[in-house]
Amino acid sequence: MNPTTERPHLLVVATGMRLFREYILRSIAPQYRIHMFLHAEPTWEKEYIEAWTVLDSTLDADALVAAAQKLHAEQPIDGVLCWDEARILQTAHVAAALGLPGGDVEMVNRCRDKHLTRTALAEHGVPQPESVLVDTVDEALVTAEKLGYPVILKPRALAASLGVVKVNSADELRANWAFAHDTTVPEAPHYDVKVLVEEFADGYEISIDSAVLSGQVTPFCLARKEIGYPPYAEEIGHFVDAADPLLADEQLFQVLVDAHAAIAFTDGVTHTEIMMTADGPKVIEINARIGGDMIPYLGLQATGADPGLAAAAVATGRTPELVPDRTMVGGVRFFYVDENDTVLDSVEFDPTDLPGTIDQLVPLMEAGQTTSPPPVGTLWGRIAYATVVATSLDDCRAGLDAAEKALRWSGKVKAKEPEEAAS
Numbered sequence: 002m003n004p005t006t007e008r009p010h011l012l013v014v015a016t017g018m019r020l021f022r023e024y025i026l027r028s029i030a031p032q033y034r035i036h037m038f039l040h041a042e043p044t045w046e047k048e049y050i051e052a053w054t055v056l057d058s059t060l061d062a063d064a065l066v067a068a069a070q071k072l073h074a075e076q077p078i079d080g081v082l083c084w085d086e087a088r089i090l091q092t093a094h095v096a097a098a099l100g101l102p103g104g105d106v107e108m109v110n111r112c113r114d115k116h117l118t119r120t121a122l123a124e125h126g127v128p129q130p131e132s133v134l135v136d137t138v139d140e141a142l143v144t145a146e147k148l149g150y151p152v153i154l155k156p157r158a159l160a161a162s163l164g165v166v167k168v169n170s171a172d173e174l175r176a177n178w179a180f181a182h183d184t185t186v187p188e189a190p191h192y193d194v195k196v197l198v199e200e201f202a203d204g205y206e207i208s209i210d211s212a213v214l215s216g217q218v219t220p221f222c223l224a225r226k227e228i229g230y231p232p233y234a235e236e237i238g239h240f241v242d243a244a245d246p247l248l249a250d251e252q253l254f255q256v257l258v259d260a261h262a263a264i265a266f267t268d269g270v271t272h273t274e275i276m277m278t279a280d281g282p283k284v285i286e287i288n289a290r291i292g293g294d295m296i297p298y299l300g301l302q303a304t305g306a307d308p309g310l311a312a313a314a315v316a317t318g319r320t321p322e323l324v325p326d327r328t329m330v331g332g333v334r335f336f337y338v339d340e341n342d343t344v345l346d347s348v349e350f351d352p353t354d355l356p357g358t359i360d361q362l363v364p365l366m367e368a369g370q371t372t373s374p375p376p377v378g379t380l381w382g383r384i385a386y387a388t389v390v391a392t393s394l395d396d397c398r399a400g401l402d403a404a405e406k407a408l409r410w411s412g413k414v415k416a417k418e419p420e421e422a423a424s
Contacts, residue, residue: 080317222300
């Protein structure tokens with residue numbers, strides 16, 4: 002830690018969307034001096050940060066390292082933090098160059114590249130679905146026959162269940178191959194071989210956010226995932242229950258610890274997705290960042306354990322203080338339009354007669370924007386979300402149901418061009 006100040010100097014790389022990530026900065030700012038690297042002048046971030054550097058790109062690891070070294074020479078940096086999936090690997094390069102926690106590039110890459118994750122877990126016998134990296138649809142068909150249908154097709158290095166699809170037969174695999182193979186997002190890494198064919202793990206999916214310091218894994222948020230739009234794996238909501246019985250599941254947490262040991266994850270925050278099956282927990286993936294979709298925010302509201310402060314602490318080599326001070330249930334639900342290519346006229350919530358459990362009602366799109374439901378729309382197709390904090394899971398669900406009924410949106414399907422209609 003910089004001895005000249007009481008508050009550690011924390012470098013944060015990018016921010017992500019304000020409506021999904023502001024809560025992290027809000028938590029960190031009072032206890033850390035934040036310098037931010039961005040690709041454009043900050044706007045809303047200025048309330049929380051002390052200084053910033055605008056770079057041509059925050060995806061260029063060499064440029065990030067050079068800028069960080071210059072800053073470090075002028076004002077020593079105590080830690081580097083990033084919660085943007087597209088930039089976590091570049092941030093690891095910065096931490097490595099400065100000799101700070103989280104500076105193990107290969108460690109982070111073992112999370113970023115799901116094939117490397119699977120390989121490391123298999124070498125250490127950690128329970129997981131069998132997984133095979135394939136290059137062509139023909140290889141996928143052969144692999145699926147060996148594994149037995151149904152199987153999961155999954156991109157090698159995306160997040161938020163993008164490009165993930167369950168197929169029950171060879172015909173379905175052929176029909177969905179392009180979805181898994183070609184789905185991408187801006188700033189995603191490119192691999193020549195980029196599709197995994199995986200054994201289908203039947204059960205229900207959870208996620209666990211953990212703070213890791215010197216190999217010590219401290220879980221702080223367990224969420225149950227709501228999936229919609231089958232056979233696709235769109236994440237349409239999450240619940241965090243401070244009294245979830247899974248928190249007492251010793252087998253689950255042993256698998257969590259073993260998974261981190263297998264990928265040699267020593268310092269940072271992780272978001273681990275696990276399928277709870279009849280044969281026990283099986284690891285689906287490990288992400289080297291704090292969870293998205295407002296999951297850690299729900300944990301903060303349900304338990305009082307602050308995810309932003311936990312992330313900042315381990316980034317600066319400090320023991321995270323994760324002491325729950327409440328027992329509540331938090332939930333989030335995401336909303337979509339009904340048809341592809343819907344041009345929105347309005348998106349709003351009617352606040353009349355809503356229960357007191359409503360926490361946030363957040364429109365994500367404005368009039369004039371065009372959107373689609375999954376699988377075309379994916380997480381960028383969401384038009385709004387609601388969060389609820391209640392004393393029970395039933396009350397939490399009831400609050401989200403009320404929020405869904407209160408959502409008012411209107412729009413019309415975009416007229417197709419003549420050549421589109423003909424096809």
